[in-house]
């Protein structure tokens with residue numbers, strides 16, 4: 001597998017899709033990721049979404065299982081989970097390669113709710129890989145029919161403003177916080193799920209949460225192919 005340093009310098013590409021969705025705007029970063037990312041990524045800051053409304057059904061967002069919901073914080077729309085004790089996963093129904101990533105920004109986080117990034121969502125069957133935190137604990141998990149199995153529950157807790165990114169390449173899951181692999185996950189930030197009989201193929205990138213409160217929120221979602 002190739003591993004490349006790359007410098008991502010997008011500046012002017014601002015393409016509206018469906019009248020409300022922007023394909024990349026003004027991003028400058030210099031980050032080591034598992035593989036070079038494609039130019040086109042999908043992005044949502046949720047600002048055009050309806051407040052206090054289920055995310056699934058808005059734009060291209062589709063429910064994988066249970067519900068994420070919008071909430072307006074002083075003019076900044078973001079999303080949070082609304083069901084306690086279960087995974088709330090919503091994915092973005094664009095065309096994703098089997099190898100893709102999901103990235104979120106943590107807007108608020110407390111131990112009352114978990115938020116995270118989801119990859120390989122499986123079109124409503126309740127399956128996905130998720131990388132999530134409640135600000136105290138952090139875990140990389142496989143969700144099958146809505147039931148979570150933690151692949152590693154000793155990750156680095158997310159903090160407000162963290163950029164959290166989960167990549168899947170083959171059956172390797174790469175967990176990043178602010179551009180650095182979270183080495184508290186499986187020694188090096190990379191988990192190999194190839195030996196599992198429940199490993200997931202293909203699917204969509206999305207957002208995840210667990211809890212019934214807006215006390216943990218995510219914003220500025222981004223997803224794309226590897």
Ligand SMILES: [Ca+2]
Pocket residue numbers: 045046047076077078219220
């Ligand atoms: Ca926002």
Ligand SMILES: [Ca+2]
Pocket residue numbers: 185186187188189190191192
């Ligand atoms: Ca590892």
Ligand SMILES: [Ca+2]
Pocket residue numbers: 076077078107219220
């Ligand atoms: Ca925000």
